[in-house]
Amino acid sequence: MSAVAKHIAVIGGGWAGCAAGVELAAKGARVTLFEAARTLGGRARAVQAREAMLDNGQHILLGAYADTLALLRRVGVRESDALLRLPLQMRYPPQSGLMDFVAPRLPAPLHMLAALLRARGLEREDKLALARFTTSARWMDWGLNLDCSVAELLTRFGQTPRLIRLMWQPLCLAALNTPIERASANVFLAVLRDSLGARRKASDMLLPRVLLDALFPEAARRYIEARGGKVLCGARVDAIAPQATGWQVRSGADAAEADAVLLATPAWQSAALLRALPELDALAAQLDAFEYEPISTVYLQYAADLRLPQPFCALLDDPAHGAWGQFVFDRGQLDPGQGGLLAVVVSAAADAASLEQDALATAVASQLAAAFRQPGLAQPRWQRVLTEKRATFACTPGLVRPANSTALPGLFLAGDYTAGDYPATLETAVRSGTAAARLTLSPKA
Structure with a gap:
């Protein structure tokens, strides 16, 4: 980088854009981050509902998310304060007779062997099938030649x-947000490689103890601003255009000049900006072709002393009979200030999202009452449904995802939809943002 710091415009304040801004600021670049919304975080943000501040979706991180954990440390977020670390598990409500699988804190692969031997709710043939699958996947190096x-x-x-019903289907929905009939086997195997096939600590599950905006975006803002950067919320970018010596970014009546642009908006928003650049017609068409899957999160508030047997449980979904939820999280076990608040996740939620919100919430509350054998769960004090209609791209077999670089010098993409072996996760967004930032500062940028 030259003696005069590069000025980089980052468009989009989700996790990819914030990760890029942090990486750029750490390397001495002058950062201006534009975010159209009034808050940072993109789809992984906290929102003000009528009753309380709620996350726009419940997230699980893995211990294998090395880039995300390193980024949190860089901006001053302590894991022990922000995340609850649990061993890899798939546990249904007690007394349901369904699967109870927990990996003990033993070195890999002994932790998986012990979990399999101790697992309840699985027959001998189920355990043998699981053992064969993991052995075969290791032999294949967790990948297929043809997806x-x-x-x-x-x-x-x-x-x-x-x-399949108790483990693989809910795991696929949670990880890829795509039904198993349409989900990519290679991407699913990559997730399993870093969970079932990883060292014990890497396979741990990490649940946010704090609201998503406090987990990373606000810490990223402070980090960028402390190093001379600007974070502009409520600043929608309307157009970008190459100049003789850089790029122009237009936001409303204002125009800013930058040495390079890092576009970290969702794929469909990026396509809208790219369509004005004839050299990138093919890239815009590629982004326009993405299909999406929704996620609904049903929040149910009960008495503050309500407590589930575990911080989170799997649920046996059966949409044909009104059982939509796939996982339930006891927010009070993560944050004492949210006692009695349950968050129920419905992934690949196109059919659920078509229901009236109150009807969906009532159905989910009834599902919880039956699953936990607690009739009182059918009557929450209040309920709220948050649906992200384009939560993730549909992670289908053979899907070609774009690189971080583009055909135009000084213009780069970042987001959980860019090329990589993971699905649309926070880790993918962080990796993409960091990689794009490094490309932006390379001598050839």
């Missing part, structure tokens, strides 16, 4: 209907 659907993968490796 296929997760459903086809599971059939090919003789997974039992019970194991």
Whole structure:
């Protein structure tokens, strides 16, 4: 980088844009981050509902998310304060007779062997099928030469209907937000590689103890501003255009000059800006072709002393009979200030999102009452449904995702939709933002 610091315009204040801004600021660049919304965080943010501040979706991180954890440390967020670390698990409500699988704190792969031997709710044939699958996946180095659907993968490796129903299907929905019939086997295998196939600590599950804006975006803002950067919320970028010596960024009546632009908006918003650049017609068309899956989060507030048996539980969904929830999180076990608040996640939620919000919330409350054998759960004090209609791209087999670089010098993409072996996760967004920032500062940028 030259003696005069590069000025980089980062467009988009989600996790990819914030990660890029932090990386750029750490390397001495002058950063101006534009965010159209009034708050940072993108789709992973906290929102003000009528009753309380709520996360726009419940997230689980993995211990394998090395880039995200390193970034949190860089901006001063302590893991012990912000995240609850739990061993890898798939646990249904007690007395349900369904799966109870917990990996003990033993070195890998002993932790998986012990979990399999101790698992309840699985028959001998289920355990043998799971053991065969993980052994075969390791032998294949957790990848296929030719991608296929997760459903086809599971059939090919003789997974039992019970194991598919209780483990593989909910894991795929949670990780890829795409039903197993349409989900990419290779991307699913990459997730399993870093959970079932990883060292014990990397397979841990990390649940946010704090609202998502406090987990990272606001700390990123402070980090960027402390190093001379600007974070502009409520600043929608209307157009970008190459100049003789850099780029112009237009936001309303204002125009700013930058040496380079890092576009960290969702794919469909990025496509809208790229369509004005004839050299990037093919890239804009590629982004326009993405399909999306929604996620609904149903919040149910009960008495503050309500407590579930675990911080989170899997739920047996059955949409045909009104059971929509796939996982329930006891927010009070994560944050004492949210006692009695349950968050129920419905991934790949197109059908659920078509219901009236009160109808969906009532159905989910009834599902919890039956699953935990507590009739009182059918009557929450208040309920709220938050649906992100384009929460993630549909992670289908063979999907080609764009690189961070573009055909125009000084213009880069960042986001959880860019090329990588992970689905649309916070870790993918962080990796993409950091990689794009490094490209932006390279001598060839």
